[in-house]
Amino acid sequence: xxxxxxxxxxxxxxxxxxxxxxxxxxxxxxxxxxxxxxxxxxxxxxxxxxxxxxxxxxxxxxxxxxxxxxxxxxxxxxxxxxxxxxxxxxxxxxxxxxxxxxxxxxxxxxxxxxxxxxxxxxxxxxxxxxxxxxxxxxxxxxxxxxxxxxxxxxxxxxxxxxxxxxxxxxxxxxxxxxxxxxxxxxxxxxxxxxxx
Numbered sequence: 617x618x619x620x621x622x623x624x625x626x627x628x629x630x631x632x633x634x635x636x637x638x639x640x641x642x643x644x645x646x647x648x649x650x651x652x653x654x655x656x657x658x659x660x661x662x663x664x665x666x667x668x669x670x671x672x673x674x675x676x677x678x679x680x681x682x683x684x685x686x687x688x689x690x691x692x693x694x695x696x697x698x699x700x701x702x703x704x705x706x707x708x709x710x711x712x713x714x715x716x717x718x719x720x721x722x723x724x725x726x727x728x729x730x731x732x733x734x735x736x737x738x739x740x741x742x743x744x745x746x747x748x749x750x751x752x753x754x755x756x757x758x759x760x761x762x763x764x765x766x767x768x769x770x771x772x773x774x775x776x777x778x779x780x781x782x783x784x785x786x787x788x789x790x791x792x793x794x795x796x797x798x799x800x801x802x803x804x805x806x807x808x809x810x811x812x
Contacts, residue, residue, distance in 0.1 A: 653811025709735025727766035756786035
């Protein structure tokens, strides 16, 4: 094989191997998912902790990838006052929001999500304009998986009702609340406005 044939052979080999590598497709988690739109809206929640009712309000938003959505959220919850005084326990948290709906084009369909967040627990006195006590503030990790049904009110508006469970790690207890008392079932109403 002369020098010219050797060069042609290596050139052909490079073209062939290049075409092999070009045909390999990179694998990704959301390989065939397409961005369908985005949404935002308020979230309301209720729970029962240590025989005290908890009321929560917040909001979130995200990007819709076919049946999945990925977004961010924030929530604040307070619990009924203790029997003596005006102090209330307050829980605030925010972070990543992942969800799945199937079949989302149906009027009524399955809705699931999980919220993974960092936050804190504090004590407040509403008579002092939400004045938080400086000597009590526990940093927490909060995880809330939930499942329920979602109703398509309009093309741009969906209403979901869910039941879930709130796991709180990092709370050390306060007054008659024990360390694990914030771990509790939670019920939520989620309004999503946007493009789906």
